[in-house]
Amino acid sequence: MTTTAPTPPRSETGDPVIARPWAAGAGLLGVASALAAGDLVAGLLDPPSSPFLAVGNQFIRMTPEWLKQFAIATFGTYDKVALLGGMAVVIALAGVVAGLASRRTPTPGQGVIIAMGVLAAVAATLAPTFGVLDLVPAVAAPAVGYGVFTVLHRALLAWAAAPGQHAAPEGTGLARRRALTLAGVALAGTALAGALGRLLAGSGTDAVPDTVVPPAAAPPPPRIPAGADFAASGTPSFLTPNDSFYRIDTALQVPRVGAASWSVRIHGMVEREVTLTFDQLRSRRLIEKPITMTCVSNPVGGDLASTALFLGVPLVDLLMEAGVQPGAEQVFSTSVDGFTTGTPVTALTDTGRDAMLAIGMNGKALPVEHGFPVRMVVPGLYGYVSGCKWITDMEVTTWDANPSFWELRGWSREAPIKTQSRIDVPRSEATVPAGRVVVAGTAWAQHTGITRVEVRADGGRWQSAELATEVGIDTWRMWQAPVDLAPGRHQLQVRATDRSGYLQTAQLQDVIPDGATGWHTISVTAA
Structure with a gap:
C-alpha cells in the first residue's frame, strides 16, 4: 500500500514555494513566539516591560481624547480588554500577511519581526518608568521570533523543494516530518513561554490582598441604614x-x-x-x-x-x-x-x-x-x-x-464632581405595563449632598421623588417615584437639586474637559 503526498507548489521559474496555509502559519508562529518570549523575559525581570504591554501603554498615552472617550463609552470597564484584543488581532494579521509574503524567501517575515522589535524598544524607552533593563524583553522578543520563523521557514522550504511524485519518496517524507516536528515544537514552546510569562506576571508580590488584614478604625464606621x-x-x-x-x-x-x-x-x-x-x-x-x-x-x-x-x-x-x-x-x-x-x-x-x-x-x-x-x-x-x-x-x-x-x-486642572442624577429602572427602550410604573434611580453631589430629585414624563409637570435615607454628603442617594403611563411611547427625565440649592442644569455638555452635564432622558413603551 502506498501513501500519496501533495505535490509541493512551484513558482513559474520552478523554484520551491511554501504552500499558503503553511506560510501563513509560519508567520503567525513567528510573531507569537516573539510575544511569548517577551512576556517570559518581562515576567522574570519586570512584568510591565513586556513588549506587548509596552506598545499598548504607549498607544494609550498617544491616543487622542476623542478615541479614548469612544472606547470608554463603547466598552466601559472592558476598554482595556478591547484594546488588548484588538492589538492581538492586528499582530496576528500582520504575522499572517508577513508569512504569505515569505513563500519564496524569509526576508519579508524577518523584516516584520525586526520592525515589531524596534517598535517595542521605542515604546519601552518612552515609558515614564523606563530603565535600561526594560529593553531586555524588547530585544529578546524579536531575537526569538526571528529565529523561530527562520528555522521553520527553512524547513518548510525544504519540504516544498523535495521531489513531488505521486508515490511519495522517502526524501519527501523526511522533509515533511521535520517541518511538522519543528512546527509542533515551536507551537508548544510558544504556549509554554506565554503561560509562564503570565504566571510570573501574576506572582510578583511579597504580600497580596487576601493575606493582608486591614486594622479596625477608631471610631468604627457609621452603620449603613x-x-x-x-x-x-x-x-x-x-x-x-x-x-x-x-x-x-x-x-x-x-x-x-x-x-x-x-x-x-x-x-x-x-x-x-x-x-x-x-x-x-x-x-x-x-x-x-x-x-x-x-x-x-x-x-x-x-x-x-x-x-x-x-x-x-x-x-x-x-x-x-x-x-x-x-x-x-x-x-x-x-x-x-x-x-x-x-x-x-x-x-x-x-x-x-x-x-x-x-x-x-x-x-x-x-x-x-x-x-x-x-x-x-x-x-x-x-x-x-x-x-x-x-x-x-x-x-x-x-x-x-x-x-x-x-x-x-486637555482636562481641567481642578475637578469638583457635578450634581448628577440618572434613571436606573426602567431601562431605556424597555417595554413596561401601562398604568402606574415605578421609576427609580441614583443621584449624587459628593461633598454637597442631594436634597431633592424630580421626575417627569413627556415634558410635563415635574414631580418630587421619594429619597432613600441619606448616609452622608459624600455618597450617592437613591430615589424612586411612581409615574402614570398611558399605552404608547413615552419620554422620562430626571433632575436633582443639591444641598447648596443648585438645580442640575439641563444643558448638555460632553465629559471633556471637566465632566458631563444634562438631564438623563430615556424612552420607554407602555403596553
Missing part, C-alpha cells in the same frame, strides 16, 4: 461590591506591589520630608467612611460611579506633619507605573473632608485592581485628580511646576 437604597425597585445596592466597583485607569498590566516593599514619600514644598512604609501607615490613626467615587468620563446616565467603605489614614494628618509651605497649590502624586494626578492642596488639608490614603475597601484590603496596597481617595473630586492608585510619591508643589497626566491632555 436599611433604607439607604431602593435595590428592591431596581437601584444598585448602597455599597458596591469590590468586584463590581467600576475601574477606569491607564494600566494595561495591573501593577503588583508588595506591601512589605511599598513606601510613599511626601516631599517638595514641605517643612519636613516624610517617608512611610505600609506597616507605618497602617499603624497610624485610621478613619473608615462610605465614599462615592465618580469617573469624569461618566456620560449623563452612565454607570461609572460606585460606593465603597474606604479605610485609610487622613491625608490632613500626613500633610500637617510634613508642614505644607505657603504658596503650595497641588499634591502631585505618582503611581508605581508612572501615572500622575494633581490634587488641590486645599481639598487635602480640609479638616471637614475625609481625604485619605486608603488601605481597605469594604472591610477587606484594597483589591489589586483598585490600588493595593495604597491609593488616594478624596470625596467630591473626579477620580482623575483624586484617585491615584498604587501611589508611591507625593510632591507638594504648584500647578505650573508639574502638570499631571490628564491635565497635559
